[in-house]
Amino acid sequence: MIILILTLTLYAIVGWLLLIAYRRRDGSAQKALVMTSEEFLHLLPRLAFGVIGSGFIARLMPQDLVIAWLGPQSGVEGLAIASLAGALTPGGPVVGFALGSAAIKAGAGAPQVIAYVTGWSLFTLNRVLIWEIPFMPAWFVRLRVLVSLPIPFFVAWLVMLIS
Amino acid sequence: MTNPKPRRHFDWSFWVVASLSVGCGLTVFLQEGAGVFFGILEDDTLIFLSITPKVIAGTLIGALVRLLVARETIAHWLGSGSGFKGLLIACLAGVLIPAGPFTVFPLAGAMMVAGADAGAAIAFVTGWLVLGVNRAIVWESPFFGLAFVGLRMLVSFWVPLACGYAARLLQERFKPKDETA
Numbered sequence: 001m002i003i004l005i006l007t008l009t010l011y012a013i014v015g016w017l018l019l020i021a022y023r024r025r026d027g028s029a030q031k032a033l034v035m036t037s038e039e040f041l042h043l044l045p046r047l048a049f050g051v052i053g054s055g056f057i058a059r060l061m062p063q064d065l066v067i068a069w070l071g072p073q074s075g076v077e078g079l080a081i082a083s084l085a086g087a088l089t090p091g092g093p094v095v096g097f098a099l100g101s102a103a104i105k106a107g108a109g110a111p112q113v114i115a116y117v118t119g120w121s122l123f124t125l126n127r128v129l130i131w132e133i134p135f136m137p138a139w140f141v142r143l144r145v146l147v148s149l150p151i152p153f154f155v156a157w158l159v160m161l162i163s
Numbered sequence: 164m165t166n167p168k169p170r171r172h173f174d175w176s177f178w179v180v181a182s183l184s185v186g187c188g189l190t191v192f193l194q195e196g197a198g199v200f201f202g203i204l205e206d207d208t209l210i211f212l213s214i215t216p217k218v219i220a221g222t223l224i225g226a227l228v229r230l231l232v233a234r235e236t237i238a239h240w241l242g243s244g245s246g247f248k249g250l251l252i253a254c255l256a257g258v259l260i261p262a263g264p265f266t267v268f269p270l271a272g273a274m275m276v277a278g279a280d281a282g283a284a285i286a287f288v289t290g291w292l293v294l295g296v297n298r299a300i301v302w303e304s305p306f307f308g309l310a311f312v313g314l315r316m317l318v319s320f321w322v323p324l325a326c327g328y329a330a331r332l333l334q335e336r337f338k339p340k341d342e343t344a
Contacts, residue, residue, distance in 0.1 A: 010224065021230065028231065036223045040219060043218060045173075047302075050305075052208055056188040059199070094302070095179060143330050151293075
């Protein structure tokens, strides 16, 4: 039900934006459709292999190892390992999200996986090296990383409080 | 500096994921038999098919917003912000912007040139990194499902503002002394 409402809301937004684009009569709407199909062709193989493959990866992940390191009982060390693993995970969102969802299926705890996803979001070396350092001053990158360091722990702690 | 890097459809990260998936699938098939293999394949294919319409909507919204809202307009909104309101606007812009790193980091740089401080720029970047709606719909929910994404958003909504505020307090110690901007 929630999924249906979300999907319908998304398409309502699409319709509204398409109308605005169409009324401009400058080819914006057509251009958007071309951009979308290119983007979608880029996404499709990644999502297909990532989503369908995560079930197989989870099946083969050494379950006792995942539970020992990242399970609900793994405590602060589990959170630290998860955040560090997030920072070191190479590649775009597919790699990080596929590994994270496979870890959940293999028995990792929700706080640990949220720490992992948050660590990946904030620190993945891949993005920092390829995109952030070339565009931003070095002191900005240092400041951003410093203020973000405790975040995966806080966020995981909140998950523990809620659940 | 604003040109996005040309993207290749089959780059190394795709091949990492593809070979991992195919390799694990083959191993499951050989070790545990066809029954287990096709069971997992069916479950995950159904998930994949059910998320595809949302992915299409997400990419459509991304393309339309990029075309309809000029880069200058965004830089202007964010550049004029200050105080808590500035942090809030910057954070919201980061949450809503449907863009990749090749747009977000140049914009954050432009904000700072236009007079925004590191606090606002960090609230913007962190909002995009942690709470970005577009990435959550297109990338995250297919893998984790809406309940997990909702929980993660719920415990993280304060993060961009906190990082922005902390950065605002600390920025004078980080800026090089000779920089006037």
